Amino acid sequence: MSHSIDLNIDHVANLARLALTPEEKAQYATQLTEILSHIAKLKEVNVDGVEPTAHAFPLYNVWAEDVPVAGLPVDLALRNAPAQRDQMFAVPKVVE
Amino acid sequence: MxxxxFFRSIGELSAALARGELSSVDLMRSVIARTEAVEPKVRAFNSFDRxxxxxxxxxxxxxxAAGASLGPLDGxxxxxxxxxAVxxxxxxxxxxxxxxxxxPYDATVVKRLRAAGAICWGRLNLDEFAMxxxxxxxxxxxxxxPYALDCVPGGSSGGSAAAVAAGEAIASLGSDTGGSIRQPAAFCNVVGLKPTYGLVSxxxxxxxxxxxxxxxxxxxSVEDVAILLGAIAGHDPLDSTSFHTGIPDYRAELDRRKGPWRLGIPKEYFGEGLDPEVAEAVQRAVAHYxxxxxxVKPVSLPHTEYGVGVYYIIATAECSSNLARYDGVRYGHRSKEAKDAVDLYFRSRAEGFGSEVKRRIILGTYVLSSGYYDAFYLxxxxxxxxxxxxxxxxxxEVDAILTPTAPTPAFRRGAKADPLAMYLCDxxxxxxxxxxxPAVSVPCGFSQDGRPIGMQLIGQPYGEAELLGIARAYERDHPWAQKRPVL
Structure with missing residues (x-):
């Protein structure tokens, strides 16, 4: 982890699928550089041989019985749809 | 009485309901009237359905009336x-x-509360997406x-804490990712519990x-928290992270847990940045124990200073992944300006999310991106x-750890415009x-100018019964939460 923060805001915003205004880009770049400088403190810690914790308790391979259950009915699943047609979600044209 | x-405890109310001195409709009308009276000042609710x-x-x-009451939470x-989700x-x-x-459906905690007869009441305000x-x-x-109207109630569960403090609900549920139950509980003079990860679906x-x-x-009160926890805790097949563990009768256990306990005081939680009035109130609570x-034993949690950094990597990484689902396709805001299907994602998300949510998505996306994963996330x-x-x-060496819940009492609205300053509150x-x-914030006093102060008791995994017993032992002698706000 290096102290020189190379945050390419355009690249990251593209990965996050967020359209940002020029003002937002400038503001986030400044604020996130400050936050990342604080976070850079973590490189002081010796983590040699330390296992990462993804989850606070060791739960592995949680299995459920393979029993069919009813899913959400179509009308409820579509209840919050921004646009729908013929019992389906409608979206702008994807292919030319 | x-x-x-609207200011009585669950225990008092369920007894009054059982004796027929009060009906659930009377109680609900009292809470609605109180809410309508104070809500213009408190603004705890996004909406409520009378x-x-x-x-x-x-x-x-x-x-x-049919002799089929469902227990202390009924009504x-x-x-x-x-x-x-309700x-x-x-x-x-x-x-x-x-x-x-x-x-479209009830959360598991809501199903459980309904099974206990509780009334699901209102939609309580929060920081957007709990951030x-x-x-x-x-x-x-x-x-x-409610105790200082120009100050914040804390967050992210600020509405949940303020509504209970102001008598707009008898109790409430919140969620806690980095302090979002305990810090608002401390700011609003109520008891707030974050259970062990996996105890509640x-x-x-x-x-x-x-x-x-x-x-x-x-x-x-601690007792009311114990009653609610008993209703919502337990394994749920719909949440694969929920844990198979026995659920004791937390309320009955309260007075069985008598101590004396060994309490650890971590020096890292009493250093620079701690408000002197908060330090003094917490030290008085230590003296009471x-x-x-x-x-009371000094303990050390030497990696405390790295907590905020670790948290703002892990929490933002996970949020950038979780919030990817808001794409304007199946639900949520959809931009009317989109030129094509991909543009729909960019614009819907830009228009739908507020600035803090965007900031965290950007940070989380960055720390997970190619070339940075090992250095940050791992x-x-x-x-x-x-x-x-x-x-x-x-x-x-100790049974529980006692700390301040937050470094300061509630601050004024607008006082922490810098995101890093806000993050360091946690x-x-x-x-x-x-x-x-698991950890619980318990009221332990007030600042000179009347802002509440809370202490945090941290327990052992799935040790909520003991933890609440320790909290109750203090509250019995110092019932600070009974001091009502003037509204």
Missing amino acids: SSEP EDALAQARSSDLRR IPIGMKDVI AGQPLTASSRMLANFVS GSSTENSAFQATAN RYGLIAFASSLDQIGPFAR QKLGCE RAQKVRTLIRNDFLAAYR VYTIGVNLAGL
Whole structure:
């Protein structure tokens, strides 16, 4: 982890699928550089041989019985749809 | 009876309901009238549905008349943070993204509360998607602290804490990812519990950071928190992170847990940045435990200073993944300006999310992006192990750990415009989420100018019964939560 923060805001915003205004880009770049400088403190810690914790308790391979259950009915699943047609979600044209 | 129904405890109310001195409809009317009277000042609710609440109250009265009461929560109005799904009610996360969303189903905690007869009451304000420490990040309104109206109620569950403090609900549910139950509880003079990770199902909770999020109760006494926890805890096949463990009768256990306990005081939680009035109030609570015969021992949690950094890597990484689902396709805000299907994602997300949510998505996307993963995310997960090991080492010597809940009492609205300054407010609460432990904030005094102060008791995994017993031992002699705000 290096102290020189190379945050390419355009690249990251593209990965996050967020359209940002020029003002937002400038503001986030400044604020996130400050936050990342604080976070850079973590490189002081010796983590040699330390296992990462993804989850606070060791739960592995949680299995459920393979029993069919009813899913959400179509009308409820579509209840919050921004646009729908013929019992389906409608979206702008994807292919030319 | 000493006070208006809306300020009584669950224990008092269930006894009055059982004796027929009060009906659930009377109680619900009292809470609605109180809410309508004080809400212009407090602004705890995004919305509430009077008719729905009164219908639930009538059902409760009918059950009671038929001799089929469902227990102490039957007919008691419980407020819901607006990230917990209640079928047929709005579910906004205080975001424009979900401004018009209506829940198609009940969260598991809601199903359990309904099975206990509780009334699901209102949609309580929060920082958008639970990201914040002041409830100022709500897209709809800033909630006020009932004890100091120009100050914040804390966050992210600020509405849940303020509503209970102001008598707009008898108790409530919130969620806690880095302190979002405990810090607002401390700011608003109520008791707030973050249970052990895995004790309470998150099915039907809008996800923020899945390895940290837990649902928990707010109330005006430890006993009421114990009653609510008993109703919502337990394994749920719909949440694969929920744990198979026995659920004791937390309320009955309260007075059986007598101590004396060994309490650890971590020096890292009493250093620079701690407000002197908070330090003094917490030290008085420590002295009280000593008077009760408890052994107070210094302990060390040496990786505390890295907690905020670890948290803002892990929580933002997980949020950037969880919030990828808001794409304007199946639900949520859809931009009307989109040129094509891909542009729909960019614009819907840009228009739907507020600035703090965008900031965290950007940070989380960055720390997970190619070339940075090992340096940030993987390293943070390793330091997380060290933070957890610090707590487990301390528990070889003590039964619980006592700290301030927050470094200061409630601050004024607008006082922390800098995001990093806001993040550093969570320094005492974050370690508990990273380690998956249970912790409760208990009122322990007031500043000179009347702002509440809370202490945090941190327990051992799945040790909620003991933890609440320790909290109750203090509260019995110092019932600070009984001091009502002047509204």
